[in-house]
Amino acid sequence: MKLIIAIIQPEELPQIKEELIKRKIYKFTVTNAKGQGKEIPVQEVYRGLSHEVTLLNKVRLEIALNDDFVNDAIEAITKVAQKDGDKGRGKIFILPIEECIRIRSGERGSEAIG
Amino acid sequence: MKLIIAIIQPEELPQIKEELIKRKIYKFTVTNAKGQGKEIPVQEVYRGLSHEVTLLNKVRLEIALNDDFVNDAIEAITKVAQKDGDKGRGKIFILPIEECIRIRSGERGSEAIG
Amino acid sequence: MKLIIAIIQPEELPQIKEELIKRKIYKFTVTNAKGQGKEIPVQEVYRGLSHEVTLLNKVRLEIALNDDFVNDAIEAITKVAQKDGDKGRGKIFILPIEECIRIRSGERGSEAIG
Amino acid sequence: MDGIAKADSALFTINNVWMLVSTILVFIMHLGFASLEVGLTRAKNTVNILFKNVSILAIGILTYSICGFNLMYPGNFAFGEYFGFGGWGISTPEGSAGLIDYFNGQYTYFTDFIFQAMFAATAATIVSGAVAERIKLSSFLIFSTIYVAFVYPIAGSWKWGEGWLDSKGFYDFAGSTLVHSVGGWAALIGAYILGPRIGKYGNKGIIPIMGHSMPLASIGVFLLWFGWYGFNGGSVLSADPGNISLVFVTTTLGAAAGVLGAMTLSWYLSKKPDLSMVLNGSLAGLVGITAGADVISPMNSVIVGYIAGLLVVASVLFFDRLRIDDPVGAISVHLVCGIWGTLAVGIFSAEHSFITQFIGVFSYAVFCIISSFILFLSIDKLLGLRVSEDEELTGLDLGEHDMEAYSGFQIFTVE
Amino acid sequence: MDGIAKADSALFTINNVWMLVSTILVFIMHLGFASLEVGLTRAKNTVNILFKNVSILAIGILTYSICGFNLMYPGNFAFGEYFGFGGWGISTPEGSAGLIDYFNGQYTYFTDFIFQAMFAATAATIVSGAVAERIKLSSFLIFSTIYVAFVYPIAGSWKWGEGWLDSKGFYDFAGSTLVHSVGGWAALIGAYILGPRIGKYGNKGIIPIMGHSMPLASIGVFLLWFGWYGFNGGSVLSADPGNISLVFVTTTLGAAAGVLGAMTLSWYLSKKPDLSMVLNGSLAGLVGITAGADVISPMNSVIVGYIAGLLVVASVLFFDRLRIDDPVGAISVHLVCGIWGTLAVGIFSAEHSFITQFIGVFSYAVFCIISSFILFLSIDKLLGLRVSEDEELTGLDLGEHDMEAYSGFQIFTVE
Amino acid sequence: MDGIAKADSALFTINNVWMLVSTILVFIMHLGFASLEVGLTRAKNTVNILFKNVSILAIGILTYSICGFNLMYPGNFAFGEYFGFGGWGISTPEGSAGLIDYFNGQYTYFTDFIFQAMFAATAATIVSGAVAERIKLSSFLIFSTIYVAFVYPIAGSWKWGEGWLDSKGFYDFAGSTLVHSVGGWAALIGAYILGPRIGKYGNKGIIPIMGHSMPLASIGVFLLWFGWYGFNGGSVLSADPGNISLVFVTTTLGAAAGVLGAMTLSWYLSKKPDLSMVLNGSLAGLVGITAGADVISPMNSVIVGYIAGLLVVASVLFFDRLRIDDPVGAISVHLVCGIWGTLAVGIFSAEHSFITQFIGVFSYAVFCIISSFILFLSIDKLLGLRVSEDEELTGLDLGEHDMEAYSGFQIFTVE
Numbered sequence A, B, C: 001m002k003l004i005i006a007i008i009q010p011e012e013l014p015q016i017k018e019e020l021i022k023r024k025i026y027k028f029t030v031t032n033a034k035g036q037g038k039e040i041p042v043q044e045v046y047r048g049l050s051h052e053v054t055l056l057n058k059v060r061l062e063i064a065l066n067d068d069f070v071n072d073a074i075e076a077i078t079k080v081a082q083k084d085g086d087k088g089r090g091k092i093f094i095l096p097i098e099e100c101i102r103i104r105s106g107e108r109g110s111e112a113i114g
Numbered sequence D, E, F: 001m002d003g004i005a006k007a008d009s010a011l012f013t014i015n016n017v018w019m020l021v022s023t024i025l026v027f028i029m030h031l032g033f034a035s036l037e038v039g040l041t042r043a044k045n046t047v048n049i050l051f052k053n054v055s056i057l058a059i060g061i062l063t064y065s066i067c068g069f070n071l072m073y074p075g076n077f078a079f080g081e082y083f084g085f086g087g088w089g090i091s092t093p094e095g096s097a098g099l100i101d102y103f104n105g106q107y108t109y110f111t112d113f114i115f116q117a118m119f120a121a122t123a124a125t126i127v128s129g130a131v132a133e134r135i136k137l138s139s140f141l142i143f144s145t146i147y148v149a150f151v152y153p154i155a156g157s158w159k160w161g162e163g164w165l166d167s168k169g170f171y172d173f174a175g176s177t178l179v180h181s182v183g184g185w186a187a188l189i190g191a192y193i194l195g196p197r198i199g200k201y202g203n204k205g206i207i208p209i210m211g212h213s214m215p216l217a218s219i220g221v222f223l224l225w226f227g228w229y230g231f232n233g234g235s236v237l238s239a240d241p242g243n244i245s246l247v248f249v250t251t252t253l254g255a256a257a258g259v260l261g262a263m264t265l266s267w268y269l270s271k272k273p274d275l276s277m278v279l280n281g282s283l284a285g286l287v288g289i290t291a292g293a294d295v296i297s298p299m300n301s302v303i304v305g306y307i308a309g310l311l312v313v314a315s316v317l318f319f320d321r322l323r324i325d326d327p328v329g330a331i332s333v334h335l336v337c338g339i340w341g342t343l344a345v346g347i348f349s350a351e352h353s354f355i356t357q358f359i360g361v362f363s364y365a366v367f368c369i370i371s372s373f374i375l376f377l378s379i380d381k382l383l384g385l386r387v388s389e390d391e392e393l394t395g396l397d398l399g400e401h402d403m404e405a406y407s408g409f410q411i412f413t414v415e
């Protein structure tokens, strides 16, 4: 079992969601985040002063899956987000999960994840 | 050392907090999240149009613990959240932690976690 | 490759950011969080009633790095946050990352992380 | 037209304009109530509160045009001086002469109706705050429709409709009792019957449930204060310069002193300057001065307001100790300070008797408590008053309306 | 000065004061429009909407002082009774006598100008709501400057400037057609040419894009209702007690009935009490009653308002089915109910003919549709009307203004 | 009563009503100030700012009733024409005759008091914006109590109390200097002594600290503009039709031109349409036209307003370069444009001398700078002016009030 943590652009979420569902990945958790990366900082203007904002709005996607779904998930995310070659398209990190429990039923392991 | 990531229903947080404290688990971190799962989507109405919202409000609980507390934590969470058998009660994921540092003192390892 | 999750005080973020950049750690993701720990609870007053708030505002920093940057990152964070010995300065957790993908290019592994 | 007739017509015109300006000011108080109530409750119940406030305003005006106005100002009483009914609808008086001759040539029939109609919905809105975050929308709408259409105007007829309390010499200039206490009693009964919101009175004592927007609460209070110049100023029922300017002064000083009263007591008690109390303090001062704004001297209006400010703080704490949960402090502001203001007329105005004031307060108490009890309990029996526990936890916005107030914002619905 | 002259001067003074109070009330409607539009759109476009609303108010007033006023009230027509121009700028009439003799001694020249100037910007603001969240700022500013400076006053001159429609007996008391439909037609054409916002009409049907702040939307509606007392009340053009009090009553009942109409139909259709519809309902009632507020009886004003409330709900659904995307419902409120209100005069007022009312509605339709089409298409050719897809997705605040509306708040820009 | 007496009474009544309407309008400016200040600062200091604004209004009114009014309008001066005191409290004039004879039969004594009382708190509120987000609550309250109770009315007596500057022919219609600059100087000194907010002027240059709610800031500006019709319109001190309508026109055009001025310059400088500047622009235009609203022609009011709009943009940038940190731009709006407006009277009105205007500006500068310095420094010595670094970082809401403004919302307190 793996935990995929993907940092994506906020506006890509709806499409990524669709792609995931197409690949039978129905469950995930989303958090609002701010990211600093290599992307071009956004210029903001306020009361006549312009300044660079480097912490930009991101969406953080967390998907726990059984090992054989990992590549599908990566594909779903990269497919959408690669459409232009801009910087700041984000990252995917894959972490090992040791155990997973479905709270409702108490089921454990790879049964519980989906 | 393990990291427990639990996705729960927002309204269950206060009770889960109490159960954790009863089991001497005093420290955790909470983030606001949205989750997509198998639960029945919420119907929303706006300007005469009804639509399904599938990304629902969740709370994401992160608890780092020494191995012998893991079962207690799972128990505390499931006890509260299992009270009715509805879908959408959430998940618990357990990940390995390699190191833990208490920022204030620089302490490391299982000492530092609690 | 490691994932550093650090829970810090919100007001320390700008300085920690500077220290990280000094150590050539340019990329990270930040989320808003609430933390319960050993720190003194904040007293709040509302309509004549005073009550203790134990879930305090925190910032959650996520940094994925190659192994040889880990100590630098820890140093950067602790340097800023240790400046006074108060409780509630936060924690750092280190988790293993199995794979990392740069979405834009599809690059993988330690190449992709920075 | 000769000079005298022309001058009369000019005076009539200005009186009428002032009454209509007052009407507009009372209108905007409904936005004040809505903002205050929204600000002092949780984000998850915002849509519900706004819906209640908009619809009760509309319903209140319509029922007032159907029967309320003619129940409150029946002309002739049918039953002692307790109850009378002038007929359904609002009957356009004949010709513009009829318009002008109305009410001593101060303002037109239509002006009279519309000014009074704006007042009517206020009583229901006061209730809304006290029962917020847990009452079923439909049950609330039924309760307040009946309360506004019947209870408020009948009660009002006793004094403003020249009924028995008016004959007795009871005095209530702009409605400390007739509007604020009448709303306040229903608020008390409603809050009592419904019981507290989940989590308010735990085993660890009283846990305050914080309102989600102090700017909205403050906007509400400023707008209420703003509108109060029409509420009190219009209650002079003419543009008489001496009277309305005195009323402006006492109203303003009462409000300012209320702020100070609440500030001193709450700062002293909780060691911190408590914005939510100071906001209530200004309203307390306003409610307090309302019964006697034209018969209390500026100096004494400061005293009346200051005491109201102290009272509201003490009262909020008191009702919390009784475990009667009033999210916005409506009972303390409108009922407690309404009573105080009415009695204060008996204390600070030589021409009015404390005893008569007390009789008035007491009579309204009896009538409103009984009606509210009957209404709330019947509705509870028939439809249920309170939303389910689940709905209360996720919030009435999703529960009752399938809508969110702040789409896109990250809000912790718990804690 | 003798008694009669003095009394005349008093009447003149009060008329003038009433017109200026109405001016202020119309002014605050601009805040109402801004709040409503902001509340019913997404947080990421807030700065843009506020900027539009502030600047179009300023531009509207300035162009009205340069040419609008004298296009709308040309005195003499140059071309049939279709077009006339009284000269550039506002020419101070000579001496205080000149001031007083102006407009039958009801109010001064300056009062006339400023009251009308506040109306002018309204038309552009109505458009703003329908094209929100996707129109380029500069293109919108150019469109509305021209629309306010030329189209609105020329159209207005046909009736209020005593042009050909006035001669025909067309009636539009305070502007159901002259203001609301004139704005509404441009709103319709603009929304049509621009196309819908990304994501609104997907392959899964219509996906509502929720507004981000129901409190702001409600504040907007209450302020519009509040200001409407000046919009309609001031359109009496004097403080005549009988007339303005009747207008107050019909306006209020129309709005209240509009709330009820929208509430019943939307509750019936979507099984839930829909705040956004109820808010639109009150505006629908107000727009509906505007054309005949002084010639429709209170009883009938309830009917007019109630039907407007039904219409606005049906219309919002209808335009969504046509895939014309109007984020705030401006077309339904201002155009549809503006037409309804104008025709209602022909139905409910014995003195006015339905046919003439229809001719008026039709003429304005032709003129406004053509002008809007030409303007929007030319601007589209020259500068482009719509922001880029990228900008629309990240929001116009960052795209056009490099600024965020809610710095520090966590907001999901998507979903 | 004969025709003439009746007509006089009608005129008196309407004058009085207009002054009271103006009073209400000035009242709501305090909500405008509060909203603007809250909107342009960070969420973590919201409760603090609202508390300051509510309490300073209450305190200002009360001290004005105790001594301010009689310091400002002493009747007879005790010391040259620089200082006089008419006695403690407000003394009800005898009988309704006394009321009517007051001030040339324009309005009552109470009207005079309450209109002026609403002005008084304004000066302190202006300071509030400039010192926001870092001043200790108690120290601010002490400073502004003294400033409002003594400095403002004594300064005011020089001109409006018929003191030495009035004798010299200095002109300040509604208070560009007497209200706005008097507040503005204290704002400047306060901001200077306190020093900038942490993080504003880093080693990487100037880092703007963004306000947290553009809708609130815009609501504030609209309400201020709205209230300004009472501020300027009421300063005519009667309902004279020619004068108040002229004042309405110049005020409106000044504000609109201010928007345009700020829009053009800021768009040019930063390449982006900057909402925060445009909002300040309208206030700049309003402050600029205030000194001469009744003596400057409509055409010239556009020029005065436009220049004020340019000035405010330049001034905001200038003070930032000086590293004087003014979160809401109070110094630029109220001080700089207040001076400009006062001098503009000398330029655009033939009857007034530039030199005298300059002397007036200079005298107020000296008096206010010295008083503010002494006050701020003494308070700093005795109690400390600035909150601790820790408190500033976590925010004054938790630090001073133990309360949050937006309970439940996720807000980044940093960045």
Ligand SMILES: Nc1ncnc2c1ncn2[C@@H]1O[C@H](COP(=O)(O)OP(=O)(O)O)[C@@H](O)[C@H]1O
Pocket (backbone or CB within 6 Å): A007, A034, A035, A036, A037, A038, A039, A056, A058, A086, A087, A088, A089, A090, A091, C027, C028, C029, C030, C062, C063, C064, C065, C102, C103, C104, C113, C114
């Ligand atoms: N090493 C990392 N650790 C944590 N977050 C990261 C890391 N690298 C990238 N991110 C997140 O991904 C976002 C985009 O990263 P960036 O490196 O700019 O994209 P790209 O690789 O396409 O240039 C960042 O804003 C940040 O939130």
Ligand SMILES: Nc1ncnc2c1ncn2[C@@H]1O[C@H](COP(=O)(O)OP(=O)(O)O)[C@@H](O)[C@H]1O
Pocket (backbone or CB within 6 Å): A027, A028, A029, A030, A062, A063, A064, A065, A102, A103, A104, A113, A114, B007, B034, B035, B036, B037, B038, B039, B056, B058, B086, B087, B088, B089, B090, B091
């Ligand atoms: N595999 C997963 N990866 C990430 N989050 C998940 C996963 N499964 C469930 N969740 C989270 O848990 C929430 C509830 O999950 P769901 O599967 O609907 O509950 P249940 O198992 O009780 O039906 C989801 O909304 C989502 O936030």
Ligand SMILES: Nc1ncnc2c1ncn2[C@@H]1O[C@H](COP(=O)(O)OP(=O)(O)O)[C@@H](O)[C@H]1O
Pocket (backbone or CB within 6 Å): B027, B028, B029, B030, B062, B063, B064, B065, B102, B103, B104, B113, B114, C007, C034, C035, C036, C037, C038, C039, C056, C058, C086, C087, C088, C089, C090, C091
């Ligand atoms: N075991 C843990 N699991 C998750 N979060 C923790 C843990 N320990 C601490 N934290 C987070 O760190 C914050 C500060 O922790 P605390 O233990 O109070 O600091 P200190 O160790 O300096 O006393 C907490 O509010 C919480 O968010």
